[in-house]
Amino acid sequence: MKKDILDILDIKKNDIISITGSAGKTSLMFYLAKRLRDKGKVLVTTSTKIKVPKNDEYDFLYTSKKDYKRPINNKLVVIGKLIKDKNKLKSIDKDILLEKIKDFDFTLIEADGSRNLPLKYWKDYEPVIYKETSKAIGIFPIKVLGKKPNNDFIYNYEDYIRNIGKDIISKEIILKLIKSKPGIFKGFEGKKIIYINQVESNEEKEKAYDLAKYLKDNLDEVMVFYGSILKEEYYEN
Template sequence: MISLRQAFMLENGGVVSIVGAGGKTTLMYRLARELAEAGESVLTTTTTKILKPEKDQAAHFIFARSVEEIVKRAEELPANHPHLCASLEQIDPNGKTKGFPPEWIDELMQTHVFKWILVEADGAARKPLKAPADYEPVIAQTTKWVVGVMGLDALQKPFGSEWVFRSELFQALTGLSMGEPITPEVVVTAIIHQKGLFKDCPLSTKRILFLNKADLAGALDQGRRIIACLQKEANENPIRVVIGQVQQAVPVLEYVDL
């Protein structure tokens, strides 16, 4: 079985920023569990907003008002479960929390108390696709990997706000009209556009496209069609495309480097 770590080329520790839509949060906690089970210390957090985790997502969760507080709690983690989830504060009664400024991520990486910091770097309102706003994503300078997530469940669905977060921005990127089918070609436009999935991604980072929910009927074929479309594009930035199903026992089905 191919692990997420292998598929994402994660070696020697660092900051992983996760952007896009269609399973970012689930992916972050699944990857954190994989790394922690290997005995490697992990912080999961956000530079935007995120719901307070369930116990099965993160057994150790704190609100912290300083980098020093995070470091102190990290040093108290049990050796057999070195995963800490942290946010700055709760901002509504439904459990939504505010994350940390990206500078905190950079500072935390310098402390070496965590081998890995996994950061959800934008929001998607639980939709499978999105287009980033002007102020997104919020990526820390120390980021080594950017994982862009898309949900294959949106493919061939009629374009609209039911399937796409910030649909008006997505329309501006792709030229798709409301009600038209969301095709692999449309999705590729949203991936490679300079204001698309990897917007403001530092050139020094490794880019991974994670096409999620491949367990759904017809989704694997749609994922392969996206890869075929990407192969026709002159993309100056190397990208690894991973087709997977993060909620299933086997999270990675296949991958290719483009």
């Protein structure tokens, strides 16, 4: 059934949402941030690293503690430490972040990296999901289904092959990835959500529907939905 993504995710004020996985984390984070700005003050940040966003993606960007100003109305604010010569932001100290979060109605945290590759296997230190997170969204792109594993599109390919194998990527493989250690949610005990992304064609909708049903049947206490950020269409079985 087609739904609004904010209704699917049931985002409430003071939610802290961490986003992990591959193929669309940053796009989803800023899409949600812009939607939520109509409802309150929004903080966007990272617990690892993200690219410095474009000027039209935020209202204010703060890269140092001394420059920060508390928003007085509905604004989209990005906070991070600038990595010189790399056009990237890294996480600020967690204690400082938790203080800043109090100034906002909604917080979105990119908690994972994949070097823009569509699939990954997590290293021991990934993802970085703070325990204060209320919801964690793990992303998989539908376009990897049916592909043979390859170093060209899998981040941390060696560990992927060692732990998952060389079989064609199927719904069973996606389930195995979700259940792997450290895994897409790495010890997180709050609300877990799987988002199947890049679902644009009718064929991909059929595949995503089938994958979503399979994952829901085989995962406890995990919500699954699918859709396209590009087309702004989202579905829940």
